[in-house]
Amino acid sequence: MVFISQHSVQQELTSDRQWQIYKQLELVPDAITHPYDHVPLFLFGLDVAWRSLIQLLVAELVDVELQTEYLERCWQLDMLQHRPSSQKTLQRLWKLMS
Numbered sequence: 190m191v192f193i194s195q196h197s198v199q200q201e202l203t204s205d206r207q208w209q210i211y212k213q214l215e216l217v218p219d220a221i222t223h224p225y226d227h228v229p230l231f232l233f234g235l236d237v238a239w240r241s242l243i244q245l246l247v248a249e250l251v252d253v254e255l256q257t258e259y260l261e262r263c264w265q266l267d268m269l270q271h272r273p274s275s276q277k278t279l280q281r282l283w284k285l286m287s
Contacts, residue, residue, distance in 0.1 A: 260285060 208223045263285045 204225065205223065211217065212219075212221070264282065267281055267285065
């Protein structure tokens with residue numbers, strides 16, 4: 190529990206500092222308050238769900254990119270080793286993908 194509360198306090202400090210820097214850079218008047226100061230309670234659950242969804246999608250994207258890079262490396266290596274004819278090209282690609 191202590192870790193969670195310390196993390197949220199640290200996150201609030203970082204968020205407040207970022208808001209102050211943004212206000213200075215964009216010349217936002219002091220009358221404008223931090224947009225997340227008065228977040229309704231129901232939005233907290235929505236925010237957590239949204240962040241979780243984004244994290245899952247990013248993890249999936251990273252996995253797909255890694256698989257694609259691996260397939261490309263295998264394909265290049267295979268092309269260098271065996272100068273395939275046009276008929277066998279698709280067969281080799283299918284073999285690499287499976």
